[in-house]
Amino acid sequence: ETGVTQTPRHLVMGMTNKKSLKCEQHLGHNAMYWYKQSAKKPLELMFVYSLEERVENNSVPSRFSPECPNSSHLFLHLHTLQPEDSALYLCASSQDLGGSYGYTFGSGTRLTVV
Amino acid sequence: RKEVEQDPGPFNVPEGATVAFNCTYSNSASQSFFWYRQDCRKEPKLLMSVYSSGNEDGRFTAQLNRASQYISLLIRDSKLSDSATYLCVVNSRPGNTPLVFGKGTRLSVIA
Numbered sequence: 001e002t003g004v005t006q007t008p009r010h011l012v013m014g015m016t017n018k019k020s021l022k023c024e025q026h027l028g029h030n031a032m033y034w035y036k037q038s039a040k041k042p043l044e045l046m047f048v049y050s051l052e053e054r055v056e057n058n059s060v061p062s063r064f065s066p067e068c069p070n071s072s073h074l075f076l077h078l079h080t081l082q083p084e085d086s087a088l089y090l091c092a093s094s095q096d097l098g099g100s101y102g103y104t105f106g107s108g109t110r111l112t113v114v
Numbered sequence: 115r116k117e118v119e120q121d122p123g124p125f126n127v128p129e130g131a132t133v134a135f136n137c138t139y140s141n142s143a144s145q146s147f148f149w150y151r152q153d154c155r156k157e158p159k160l161l162m163s164v165y166s167s168g169n170e171d172g173r174f175t176a177q178l179n180r181a182s183q184y185i186s187l188l189i190r191d192s193k194l195s196d197s198a199t200y201l202c203v204v205n206s207r208p209g210n211t212p213l214v215f216g217k218g219t220r221l222s223v224i225a
Binding site for chain 1: 145146148150155156157158159160163201203205210211212213215216217218
């Protein structure tokens with residue numbers, strides 16, 4: 001596989017559930033990102049990892065918990081979410097933190113919280 | 115000035131028209147500039163990088179104006195398939211920091 005792969009593509013979860021989103025990149029990149037995009041809204045940067053170390057956390061509620069076990073994998077653990085958390089969650093990677101060559105995005109996970 | 119600012123549109127143009135988008139950025143030291151395209155309910159995809167000398171890819175031309183701190187995207191001979199949201203992306207913060215994405219300009223090409 002090449003590029004950035006996200007699973008699952010779609011997820012419906014109740015407010016009391018716990019689930020995880022997975023992202024895997026096969027590009028040898030050193031930085032990975034989680035973005036949230038609500039319907040017809042711009043991208044919101046959630047978390048940034050560089051060389052497996054979290055370097056940015058943009059005031060994201062604690063019900064979202066990221067994990068980066070190695071430079072190729074990134075997870076977003078979800079628990080006790082709210083309906084307003086329903087959105088498209090996008091993972092991206094880049095060769096370096098500054099994005100000199102741009103970012104490559106996965107296809108996203110479309111999350112619905114019921 | 116906002117870090118990265120775009121006219122949200124929408125721009126509604128007929129097929130075959132030429133359309134141009136501008137994007138302003140706040141950090142005069144910015145070095146990396148890109149245009150991304152995002153289709154409805156899909157992920158953003160890199161359309162083109164923007165170089166100091168300007169660059170062209172088929173019907174698409176991107177230019178950088180450092181003096182006025184803006185980049186532009188020109189689309190010639192618009193196709194229906196060009197309908198999308200176009201995102202301006204800049205390394206607008208100092209140091210080795212994440213890229214800043216604009217809110218996007220929506221384009222609708224009409225038959």
